[in-house]
Amino acid sequence: MMRGASADAYAAAAAALPGSGDLGTVAQDLFGVADLLRAEAGLRRVATDVSVPGEAKAGLVRDVLSGKVSDGALQVVTTAVSQRWTATRDLPDVLEQLGVVALVRSSGDDAGRLEDELFAVGQLVQGSPELRQALSDPARSRSDKTALVHGLLGDKVLPATLALVGQALSGTHRTISVALTEYQKVAAEVRNQGVATVHVARPLSDADRERLAASLSRTYGRQVHLNVVVDPSVIGGIRVEIGDDVIDGTVSSRLDDAGRRLAG
Numbered sequence: 001m002m003r004g005a006s007a008d009a010y011a012a013a014a015a016a017l018p019g020s021g022d023l024g025t026v027a028q029d030l031f032g033v034a035d036l037l038r039a040e041a042g043l044r045r046v047a048t049d050v051s052v053p054g055e056a057k058a059g060l061v062r063d064v065l066s067g068k069v070s071d072g073a074l075q076v077v078t079t080a081v082s083q084r085w086t087a088t089r090d091l092p093d094v095l096e097q098l099g100v101v102a103l104v105r106s107s108g109d110d111a112g113r114l115e116d117e118l119f120a121v122g123q124l125v126q127g128s129p130e131l132r133q134a135l136s137d138p139a140r141s142r143s144d145k146t147a148l149v150h151g152l153l154g155d156k157v158l159p160a161t162l163a164l165v166g167q168a169l170s171g172t173h174r175t176i177s178v179a180l181t182e183y184q185k186v187a188a189e190v191r192n193q194g195v196a197t198v199h200v201a202r203p204l205s206d207a208d209r210e211r212l213a214a215s216l217s218r219t220y221g222r223q224v225h226l227n228v229v230v231d232p233s234v235i236g237g238i239r240v241e242i243g244d245d246v247i248d249g250t251v252s253s254r255l256d257d258a259g260r261r262l263a264g
Helices: 005-015 023-039 041-047 054-065 071-081 090-106 108-127 129-136 142-156 159-168 176-190 206-220 251-263
Strands: 193-200 223-230 238-242 245-248
Touching: 005 071, 005 090, 023 041, 023 071, 023 090, 023 159, 041 054, 041 090, 054 071, 071 090, 090 108, 090 159, 090 176, 108 129, 108 159, 108 176, 108 223, 129 142, 129 176, 142 159, 159 176, 176 193, 193 206, 206 223, 206 238
Parallel strands: 193 223
Antiparallel strands: 193 238, 238 245
16 A cells, blocks of 8 residues: 555556556556566666656656557656655556556456456466466566466456456566455455455355345445355355455354363
8 A cells, every 4th residue: 555655646647547548558558667667776766756856757758658658658657757756666566556457447347357357367376286386487487477377368358357467477466366366456446346255165146145245335335346265164154354354154163162162
């Protein structure tokens, strides 16, 4: 979460993000600029130097990027570098996050499906040690990993999902699973939703999902998107994690509590 000057800078850059057009291209351009700023420490320092006037920094970045990125992305970047930043690393982090926002918007009415697919890919990676190793192997190039992802997911997911999974391979987060979780949170925020991870022993029916989502939405005062994890160790009942809150009504939890009381 951005703080201080960087929070204000994020708001200004977000306001410059186009509301329509080829948002997929805007997103990829923002990802590319974020990568450039992370790789070029000198450029990043100049772009965030508080002693240099904002207009001068914007002019420099415009000279470097003009004709190389879309007009929409250039507007976001020049707006961003014109701001004050709490830490130099915040600038590329914000550009990456706004790239995610652009991809979510590009999915339109399929934004809910995008969230589901990001969660499903994260579960796939976590559940497959071989795939996890292949995607985290430092000896493999990013292009090789991207080709692996494209071959695995192909046309089974939305273009926006495929693009976000590709960005998750950039290494800016600790693991690809962490990146996908963060991207899903951004997607939920774009839709003014919360995200709840629900652990159950067996799949929920559509009716049960709707009732649970409605109950959580009433409790938290906003729509809640459900990520359902089928976990046989739950035995029965349900465990819900939303933000820092944990609602544990599982049989296994109650058995653990009973065992502790007997032992005491």
